[in-house]
Amino acid sequence: MANGGGRWARPPARGLWSATARRRWSPPMRTCTKPCWAGGRGGRPAPSEEDKTMTLRVMMLQPPSPPGLNVKRDYAGGMGVADPSPRTRFGHDAGYITLPYMSLLYATAVLEREGFAVSFLDAQAEDLDLDAVVERVRAAQPQAVVSVVNLPSLAGDLEVLRALRGGAPGARTVAIGTVIGPLFETVARSGAADAAVRGDPEAVLPALLRQLLGAAAPDPVRFESAAGVLVNRAPARVEDLNALPPLPYHLVPIEKYWYHGFGPGVKYAAVFASRGCSFKCYYCPYPMGFGDRIVHRDPIAVVDEIETLQRRYGVQGILFRDQVFTMDWPKTRALCEEILRRGLRIEWVVETRLDRVNGELLRLMKAAGCRRIHYGLESGDPKLFSRVGKDGAEGRMEQLIRNFTLTERLGIHPHMFVLIGLLGETEASIARTIEVIRRIKPLTLQVAVVTPYPGTPLFEEARRQGLLATEDWSRYTGFQAVSRTEALSGAELAAARERILRAHRRATFWKRRRHQARLWAGYLADGSLPRRLWAKWRRRS
Structure with a gap:
């Protein structure tokens, strides 16, 4: 049966497509000029919706980083952050973090569970250039390619999709990612995508693909055609993480992933125990990317997944991608106690808030294998810290500092995030941040320059006040000054960042x-x- 210009004469090679598709594949009875359920030749009765889905071949693509950048796609609420690279081609530097975009990975699992013939190509982990990506997709002959687009790499990601439309005939292109929400018009006008997903692709992608590929009748209630691109009308959200299938690490090159928190040669996997953030930090894209309500998985199911990853794939480290890992203390305790009860020897890294830990919880986390905690101090100025949405922080800065030092004293590595360039930032507030860093002496520190991500309240306020220096998204890396404050220019913010880093190096x-x-x-x-x-x-x- 011809589908989109390609033909299967035999089942796909082992290892390319999912086991579900290989088990269910059967050779077509007769060649059709169009799908038989659409009225083509062949004389076969119209199949069920499940039978239609079985014929749909989908490739999930984590695209390569564009020239000059290395992109961490799952960071900044799915907007992505980037560091400069001397590389002049598409690809990904070998010494840079490799991490799959988690919603792409979960959407892969959902499609596989629903019977799609699904494959996964991580062009970052394999350091593929653009020609190699096109060749791999052409050889696989998918009917649709689902690819991530991020903010700093937006132009390059769209170039990849356009190259696939021209170089892989018959493959429809679908764009996913947090940027689809605020920048849908940009993506739609680019001529790169046949379809796009607003929100969580896990919640809507199967239905969108069926409609896009003609395997289901149009659903005008859920989907619309906007600027020639099929898209869901309302942003989709996963309301129950327990309903998602296990992550399909059998389809990804897990042996190529590495994370600096565990060190070289340590195989690791990323996992969610919860998703979303209910706090209202005006600069943060987390609620936009992962939802403004925290939803949790059953701690027992999380530990089941960890145990499977360790035994089946030899995983030694777990990177929890939760936005506020310790938000629900009883669930955090239950997870730690279950790891200890099973005797799992595994290290893990989390991100959370300084006001959501205490000594008892930290001791339990340490015993269960927690190696590193990422804290967002953001600013050493109590008033500025409180203004960004850290409720009540102004009167509790000393307690937050004590929690940071307590973490280190108990044997967990506390990594500090500092963010400069918030509204109201001055030379005086930066000096207070430097003083806190000298006092705490964090072993590791990341200093980011505030990025007004489109779709956040900060972006709208910075645009209204005329503080934005550019809307060239390739500069929205998380580390370049793309806006100013009321008192400091972009150049002054860049100089302040270097000053903070120098002070940290000397103090530690x-x-x-x-x-x-x-x-x-x-x-x-x-x-x-x-x-x-x-x-x-x-x-x-």
């Missing part, structure tokens, strides 16, 4: 040396030093 010089010595001594003691050195050398070479 000997602390970092002692930590490095302890780290390598531990690797030598546990026998992992040769493996780590080999993995580090391979990435650099």
